[in-house]
Amino acid sequence: MKQFIAVFVDALRLLRARALFWITLGISAVAAILYLSIGFDEEGVTLLFGVSRFDSDYLRLGSPLAEMFYLGIFSMVIVNLWLSWVAVILALITCAPVFPEFMAEGSAGVVLSKPISRLRLFFYKYLAGLLFAFLQTAVFCLIVFLAIRLRVGTWNPSVFWAVPLIVLMFSYLWAVMVAVGVRTRSVMASVLASLLVWFGAWIAKTVEEYAWTAGELGEVPAAAGSMRLSESEQESWRDRYGMLSMAYTILPKTSDTVNLLQRLITVEGEQEFALSELLNLMATGEPERDDEVEAALERHSMGFIIGSSLAFEAVILAFAAWSFCRRDY
Amino acid sequence: METAAVEIEYLRKRYGRFEALKGVELSVPQGAVFGLLGPNGAGKSTLVKSLLTIVRPTQCRGRMLGERIGHRRTLGRVGYLPEHARFPEYLTGRQIVAYTAGLARVPGREARQRTDELLEIVGMREWADRKNGTYSKGMRQRVGLAQALVNDPAIVFLDEPTDGVDPGGRVEIRRIIENMREQGRTVFVNSHLLGEVEQVVDEVAIMARGEIVERGTLEALTRQDNRYEIRTLGPVPSAVRAELEQEGIEVAGDRIAVTAEDAKGVQALIDRLREGGVVIREMKELRFSLEEVFLKAVEAQGEERAR
Ligand SMILES: Nc1ncnc2c1ncn2[C@@H]1O[C@H](COP(=O)(O)OP(=O)(O)OP(=O)(O)O)[C@@H](O)[C@H]1O
Ligand SMILES: [Mg+2]
Numbered sequence: 001m002k003q004f005i006a007v008f009v010d011a012l013r014l015l016r017a018r019a020l021f022w023i024t025l026g027i028s029a030v031a032a033i034l035y036l037s038i039g040f041d042e043e044g045v046t047l048l049f050g051v052s053r054f055d056s057d058y059l060r061l062g063s064p065l066a067e068m069f070y071l072g073i074f075s076m077v078i079v080n081l082w083l084s085w086v087a088v089i090l091a092l093i094t095c096a097p098v099f100p101e102f103m104a105e106g107s108a109g110v111v112l113s114k115p116i117s118r119l120r121l122f123f124y125k126y127l128a129g130l131l132f133a134f135l136q137t138a139v140f141c142l143i144v145f146l147a148i149r150l151r152v153g154t155w156n157p158s159v160f161w162a163v164p165l166i167v168l169m170f171s172y173l174w175a176v177m178v179a180v181g182v183r184t185r186s187v188m189a190s191v192l193a194s195l196l197v198w199f200g201a202w203i204a205k206t207v208e209e210y211a212w213t214a215g216e217l218g219e220v221p222a223a224a225g226s227m228r229l230s231e232s233e234q235e236s237w238r239d240r241y242g243m244l245s246m247a248y249t250i251l252p253k254t255s256d257t258v259n260l261l262q263r264l265i266t267v268e269g270e271q272e273f274a275l276s277e278l279l280n281l282m283a284t285g286e287p288e289r290d291d292e293v294e295a296a297l298e299r300h301s302m303g304f305i306i307g308s309s310l311a312f313e314a315v316i317l318a319f320a321a322w323s324f325c326r327r328d329y
Numbered sequence: 330m331e332t333a334a335v336e337i338e339y340l341r342k343r344y345g346r347f348e349a350l351k352g353v354e355l356s357v358p359q360g361a362v363f364g365l366l367g368p369n370g371a372g373k374s375t376l377v378k379s380l381l382t383i384v385r386p387t388q389c390r391g392r393m394l395g396e397r398i399g400h401r402r403t404l405g406r407v408g409y410l411p412e413h414a415r416f417p418e419y420l421t422g423r424q425i426v427a428y429t430a431g432l433a434r435v436p437g438r439e440a441r442q443r444t445d446e447l448l449e450i451v452g453m454r455e456w457a458d459r460k461n462g463t464y465s466k467g468m469r470q471r472v473g474l475a476q477a478l479v480n481d482p483a484i485v486f487l488d489e490p491t492d493g494v495d496p497g498g499r500v501e502i503r504r505i506i507e508n509m510r511e512q513g514r515t516v517f518v519n520s521h522l523l524g525e526v527e528q529v530v531d532e533v534a535i536m537a538r539g540e541i542v543e544r545g546t547l548e549a550l551t552r553q554d555n556r557y558e559i560r561t562l563g564p565v566p567s568a569v570r571a572e573l574e575q576e577g578i579e580v581a582g583d584r585i586a587v588t589a590e591d592a593k594g595v596q597a598l599i600d601r602l603r604e605g606g607v608v609i610r611e612m613k614e615l616r617f618s619l620e621e622v623f624l625k626a627v628e629a630q631g632e633e634r635a636r
Contacts, residue, residue, distance in 0.1 A: 006431025017419030109411035113381035328384035
């Protein structure tokens, strides 16, 4: 425990000494406050603490959709854009030097010559990175939690699901970063590698989604809405689905992991949060649940999404830990 | 009771195809200051790192502080100052020492107390709460020494401790090393600064190209075979000089070099000189400098390998 604290405190000091750490926190706070600035009154929605406003019958103080709308902003804009993109990138860059710096000549020796096993040291350092992501999102979600109470009047603890999900997603990329950092001792290489895997995961998901829509629904996105496919075309897409989804199956599911939040967030304690309802509301002005879209969004089970991603992470981490324990310093 | 702090029976280390240590055998007595000397690239740092599990030896048999080399828990009783020690820039001197204490599992209160003491000893008390990034090289080295001692180690490894330290600082580091010996610690110093080492070590081993080429106490290594030197006040008077030279005794200016069994054998000559009215300034046993011993040993090994 004493050793873990020593390693962790050191990691925190490393982060604290970086300008980026403070910039990240600052931007986080700004984002949270922007969210807080959205409110409702009798006629509709107010933005920026009432500076700007628009009227709506569905979205006003006390309307059932108001909470969903407010949560929707959280789960789509805040989580999808802010937490799972900007905050994760910043966290990755902030944590990137943890391993390369440790492994630089003259600095690893002191630590490795102490009665702490290399494997343990490796995991302590790894956990320190996760803890940073955890702290960042936890603070953020706390503000959101309070904002919801203030704006729609309910306590909604389900927003805290964002914390483990974001940390989980961060951990996939962090594992890649650690592995490359351990192998190359280069901050730059490890940042690039993790961004590459992230990008690869995104491509793989897009391909899988396209193949699935074409094969199962017989539709492909086209310039105007979508285009129907013939039976045989659809059939051939279905045949190729296995191959086309392979990369998706292997790579970590970054965006899907974060999107699980939409399944976990609840409104008023029991009602499930329905993304299609909200999307229709925004598109047509009428809240209408689209079961087909909902089904498409949930075609992969939570177990598959998290399980296969963790399998990827475990392999990468095992490789990193093995390299870390075996190399000479 | 074990007499050797470190007893290496056999140690071999290969980096890829390069053999950095070729089956070293070495014994470090307890409570002594031990110097490991050798030219650049001899494998000194590799040897120390192997003992401390920082590199993984290819083959290793031996014991350190009564346990097998590489035993984790024993490392809690070991202090280490690496070569080119680089501690995080963002830590203060105090935090660096505390960090090592935490890793070595030193209980909190004891750690704080020792940290204060040690920073005082190495002369860094005033600077203890400044960031490492603002320290000069010598100051960093001092903090490095302090952290090497925070777990009250039985043996301390110092890899080039005086690297980059000014003459004043070197004298102080030497004092600190002597202080460690007084406290009963074994000190293992790696260096190629021979003059420096000469002044503190009890025993040395000389290493070249991954092999130990010479070892022994400083006393034994530097002894010349029964040579003594007498120095007089002013040049030796020519009458006396001629007389001595006839007997085959070398005289040069105010110096008389003589071969004798031991110091007793020289006394007769001294008496004769004094009878002749020569004033004697100094009489001493002639010794090789460590540098001479070192160069000879390294050269001899080079020749042997060339053959
Ligand atoms: N990590 C490594 N990988 C490959 N070769 C290495 C590594 N570390 C050291 N060596 C080689 O091993 C040999 C011994 O190096 P070592 O650092 O032990 O020498 P040294 O005696 O400490 O020299 P110096 O006086 O310059 O510090 C050198 O030839 C060096 O090139
Ligand atoms: Mg060295």
